[in-house]
Amino acid sequence: xxxxxxxxxxxxxxxxxxxxxxxxxxxxxxxxxxxxxxxxxxxxxxxxxxxxxxxxxxxxxxxxxxxxxxxxxxxxxxxxxxxxxxxxxxxxxxxxxxxxxxxxxxxxxxxxxxxxxxxxxxxxxxxxxxxxxxxxxxxxxxxxxxxxxxxxxxxxxxxxxxxxxxxxxxxxxxxxxxxxxxxxxxxxxxxxxxxx
Amino acid sequence: xxxxxxxxxxxxxxxxxxxxxxxxxxxxxxxxxxxxxxxxxxxxxxxxxxxxxxxxxxxxxxxxxxxxxxxxxxxxxxxxxxxxxxxxxxxxxxxxxxxxxxxxxxxxxxxxxxxxxxxxxxxxxxxxxxxxxxxxxxxxxxxxxxxxxxxxxxxxxxxxxxxxxxxxxxxxxxxxxxxxxxxxxxxxxxxxxxxxxxxxxxxxxxxxxxxxxxxxxxxxxxxxxxxxxxxxxxxxxxxxxxxxxxxxxxxxxxxxxxxxxxxxxxxxxxxxxxxxxxxxxxxxxxxxxxxxxxxxxxxxxxxxxxxxxxxxxxxxxxxxxxxxxxxxxxxxxxxxxxxxxxxxxxxxxxxxxxxxxxxxxxxxxxxxxxxxxxxxxxxxxxxxxxxxxxxxxxxxxxxxxxxxxxxxxxxxxxxxxxxxxxxxxxxxxxxxxxxxxxxxxxxxxxxxxxxxxxxxxxxxxxxxxxxxxxxxxxxxxxxxxxxxxxxxxxxxxxxxxxxxxxxxxxxxxxxxxxxxxxxxxxxxxxxxxxxxxxxxxxxxxxxxxxxxxxxxxxxxxxxxxxxxxxxxxxxxxxxxxxxxxxxxxxxxxxxxxxx
Numbered sequence: 115x116x117x118x119x120x121x122x123x124x125x126x127x128x129x130x131x132x133x134x135x136x137x138x139x140x141x142x143x144x145x146x147x148x149x150x151x152x153x154x155x156x157x158x159x160x161x162x163x164x165x166x167x168x169x170x171x172x173x174x175x176x177x178x179x180x181x182x183x184x185x186x187x188x189x190x191x192x193x194x195x196x197x198x199x200x201x202x203x204x205x206x207x208x209x210x211x212x213x214x215x216x217x218x219x220x221x222x223x224x225x226x227x228x229x230x231x232x233x234x235x236x237x238x239x240x241x242x243x244x245x246x247x248x249x250x251x252x253x254x255x256x257x258x259x260x261x262x263x264x265x266x267x268x269x270x271x272x273x274x275x276x277x278x279x280x281x282x283x284x285x286x287x288x289x290x291x292x293x294x295x296x297x298x299x300x301x302x303x304x305x306x307x308x309x310x
Numbered sequence: 311x312x313x314x315x316x317x318x319x320x321x322x323x324x325x326x327x328x329x330x331x332x333x334x335x336x337x338x339x340x341x342x343x344x345x346x347x348x349x350x351x352x353x354x355x356x357x358x359x360x361x362x363x364x365x366x367x368x369x370x371x372x373x374x375x376x377x378x379x380x381x382x383x384x385x386x387x388x389x390x391x392x393x394x395x396x397x398x399x400x401x402x403x404x405x406x407x408x409x410x411x412x413x414x415x416x417x418x419x420x421x422x423x424x425x426x427x428x429x430x431x432x433x434x435x436x437x438x439x440x441x442x443x444x445x446x447x448x449x450x451x452x453x454x455x456x457x458x459x460x461x462x463x464x465x466x467x468x469x470x471x472x473x474x475x476x477x478x479x480x481x482x483x484x485x486x487x488x489x490x491x492x493x494x495x496x497x498x499x500x501x502x503x504x505x506x507x508x509x510x511x512x513x514x515x516x517x518x519x520x521x522x523x524x525x526x527x528x529x530x531x532x533x534x535x536x537x538x539x540x541x542x543x544x545x546x547x548x549x550x551x552x553x554x555x556x557x558x559x560x561x562x563x564x565x566x567x568x569x570x571x572x573x574x575x576x577x578x579x580x581x582x583x584x585x586x587x588x589x590x591x592x593x594x595x596x597x598x599x600x601x602x603x604x605x606x607x608x609x610x611x612x613x614x615x616x617x618x619x620x621x622x623x624x625x626x627x628x629x630x631x632x633x634x635x636x637x638x639x640x641x642x643x644x645x646x647x648x649x650x651x652x653x654x655x656x657x658x659x660x661x662x663x664x665x666x667x668x669x670x671x672x673x674x675x676x677x678x679x680x681x682x683x684x685x686x687x688x689x690x691x692x693x694x695x696x697x698x699x700x701x702x703x704x705x706x707x708x709x710x711x712x713x714x715x716x717x718x719x720x721x722x723x724x725x726x727x728x729x730x731x732x733x734x735x736x737x738x739x740x741x742x743x744x745x746x747x748x749x750x751x752x753x754x755x756x757x758x759x760x761x762x763x764x765x766x767x768x769x770x771x772x773x774x775x776x777x778x779x780x781x782x783x784x785x786x787x788x789x790x791x792x793x794x795x796x797x798x799x800x801x802x803x804x805x806x807x808x809x810x811x812x813x814x815x816x817x818x819x820x821x822x823x824x825x826x827x828x829x830x831x832x833x834x835x836x837x838x839x840x841x842x843x844x845x846x847x848x849x850x851x852x853x854x855x856x857x858x859x860x861x862x863x864x865x866x867x868x869x870x871x872x873x874x875x876x877x878x879x880x881x882x883x884x885x886x887x888x889x890x891x892x893x894x895x896x897x898x899x900x901x902x903x904x905x
Contacts, residue, residue: 116854116877119339122332123855175853176881205885207827212889213881214852 117174118144124216136221138168145170149181149221153264154229158256159187162264166224167196168217178203178211181220188252188259190231190242199237200227341371346876347861349378351839354863354875356381359831363876828884829895837882837895838866839875852890853877869893 121144128138138149147168153159165184171177181203183196191199201210202223236242245252346354346363357363362377842862850857851864851874858864863875871890873881878889887894 116339118332118335120855176884206887210892212885212887212892213877214889216855 117170117172120175120216121145121170124218128218133218133222133225135225136218138217138221141167145174147179147217148184149217151221151225151228153260154225157229158253159228159260159264162187162260164228164264166221170217175213175216177205178209178215179217179220181224186259186263187228188241188256189228190233190236190238190245191227193237197237198224198227199232199235200224338368338370342369342374343859343862343874345371345374347841347863353378353382355831355835358876358879827886829882829886831883833896834865834879834882837868840864840866851877853881867893867895869895 125138125140125144125147132138135152135154136149138147140146141148147170149166149168151164151166153162153164163185164187167182167184169180171179181198183192183198186194186196193199200223201208202215202220203209203211205211231242231245233242233245241252241255244255349357357374357378360377360381362381363374840863842858842860842864844860846858849872851872853873854877856874858874864872865875865878866872867878867888869888869891871888873889881889882895886896
């Protein structure tokens with residue numbers, strides 16, 4: 115099918131020439147992908163790693179993929195369930211999705227949206243007005259969330275870092291994608307432990 | 311191709327089997343392109359229009375070939391076969407899925423579907439004539455108020471399969487009439503499907519009991535009313551909720567299609583019709599809207615009451631029916647007059663039966679007709695609204711016109727609301743005593759309030775087919791009158807709600823329907839097409855991200871972006887902009903702006 119072929123092609127492109135700060139990989143099925151976006155420099159999301167889920171519909175590319183944030187993010191256009199308010203993620207006439215776009219461009223758009231929120235089309239009204247009228251507070255909150263939920267693994271937790279590495283190093287042809295994936299997994303593990 | 315293959319191997323961990331199937335699929339895909347390339351334009355269109363192409367790589371070339379032969383051999387048969395199949399398969403299904411079905415209406419063209427839910431059973435038929443782009447949709451909801459559970463499916467087979475759209479006019483009117491009549495004919499039950507008859511029979515005993523118990527006509531009536539009033543409303547409100555999207559978009563699609571037909575004039579009819587009436591305006595762009603309600607009126611009141619379960623009562627127990635017909639058709643300029651006269655003739659024929667009253671009013675370019683006829687104890691109201699859409703070349707549809715259309719339909723919906731209102735009111739109060747006479751006299755325009763109330767109150771010895779809906783559509787003045795008569799202020803609020811939601815489906819739902827969704831087949835076919843040649847610089851179709859190969863059929867949009875024919879056709883059937891630059895395909899072409 116068109117979809118499969120196209121997806122395969124897109125994935126190989128994403129793997130070989132990923133857009134800066136973005137990685138994307140297959141999560142089991144071909145129509146279930148995961149992606150990571152690195153918080154842009156000079157944004158409150160800097161140093162954060164944000165995980166996204168991508169579900170590719172049956173009618174892709176005639177319908178846009180469904181993308182949402184798995185990592186909580188403090189952003190006027192992204193709600194607490196991770197849903198993203200972005201025109202290219204919706205079908206016309208309301209949205210701007212078109213088959214010439216692809217997963218890579220969508221992720222890039224999302225990256226851009228993170229750097230440039232659109233408070234005039236808010237999904238989170240509170241955050242939006244905060245962004246508009248009290249930017250300092252917004253930045254503070256967003257940074258806090260980034261640290262709390264999207265914080266990168268640091269040397270502070272060497273033990274887990276090692277575990278991760280031993281896990282990933284088992285696969286010899288370790289791509290950057292896999293590395294990041296591994297990191298994110300370990301991060302999740304870390305989080306879940308204190309919780310439990 | 312190669313690159314993708316190596317990509318597969320390199321980056322995706324696939325089992326050998328998976329890879330093999332991938333390769334097979336790629337082969338099939340290759341074959342698909344080959345196949346499409348070799349098709350003549352005619353064959354291509356034929357296959358596309360019948361949805362036989364599928365997606366590249368999905369089916370084998372042999373299968374494609376087989377389908378092509380099949381469709382070439384006997385298109386009509388094939389069609390009806392499909393319909394049959396769909397029908398029988400789907401008849402079994404439940405009402406819940408009506409929405410699913412509606413969602414698929416657009417793609418499937420001709421379908422019939424029915425189901426049931428609670429004490430309502432519905433049946434929906436949609437037909438699209440590929441040749442003319444005409445679209446017809448009808449939804450019939452039966453409410454069985456007697457025994458909510460065993461509900462008979464309305465099974466009137468789609469009376470006529472409009473065989474081949476060409477003579478749409480004829481076939482339409484043919485199919486129209488039988489269908490519209492079936493509900494009304496309820497009298498002798500001749501028309502009813504056996505299932506329904508059965509149900510009716512089943513239903514009768516309880517009914518008789520009920521009657522026997524509450525002998526006083528007054529009470530009995532009230533009770534019945536209550537039941538009825540409740541159910542139809544539900545039915546209606548439900549229908550709207552579900553039909554919502556599709557229907558409306560369809561309507562719009564088609565009208566816009568009509569507009570796009572540069573030189574054609576488009577007309578739209580909204581016909582509110584009650585059973586019986588053959589007043590179908592077999593004509594152009596008609597939106598037929600018939601909310602007839604069959605009053606399960608005791609035909610032979612006396613006898614039926616006494617003998618609760620006797621055959622004659624069966625008709626009386628016919629559940630209320632709401633029929634909704636929507637017809638959208640494009641009219642070619644020349645046809646206009648002629649059609650009109652046909653419509654007129656039809657109408658006058660239907661009037662032959664005694665006691666026919668017709669009201670006509672013309673305002674703001676819309677013609678509304680309201681007629682009432684009584685025949686064999688069945689009273690039918692028909693209201694027709696025609697909305698001519700005059701297209702001024704290239705200036706497109708003027709804003710006012712479309713606004714006007716919306717208004718019109720809104721009125722109709724309100725009309726429906728009145729229907730429900732009346733039903734409600736009946737249950738509470740049984741006022742307007744001398745009703746029957748009122749109706750018959752027709753002294754009131756459309757007998758809006760009067761008519762309805764009359765029938766309710768009346769001891770109703772005449773089986774009435776009762777349509778509240780059309781009344782509303784007649785004239786607002788009349789409606790107002792009716793309202794005043796009833797002296798109810800809450801009228802609109804309470805009554806019109808369900809119908810308003812129905813209205814939303816059709817037109818008021820601006821979010822979804824403001825913009826036309828896709829292009830028609832004709833519009834797509836009018837776009838330039840060429841074969842990819844060796845000499846062309848290597849390019850890639852941005853829909854499937856595949857490089858063109860020699861012999862590929864490409865379609866070039868007015869903005870000069872090119873795609874594989876099958877890729878872009880699929881997109882354009884649902885959208886109207888170029889996937890690369892988002893320019894409106896029609897606007898940038900020679901056609902009027904669509905967006």
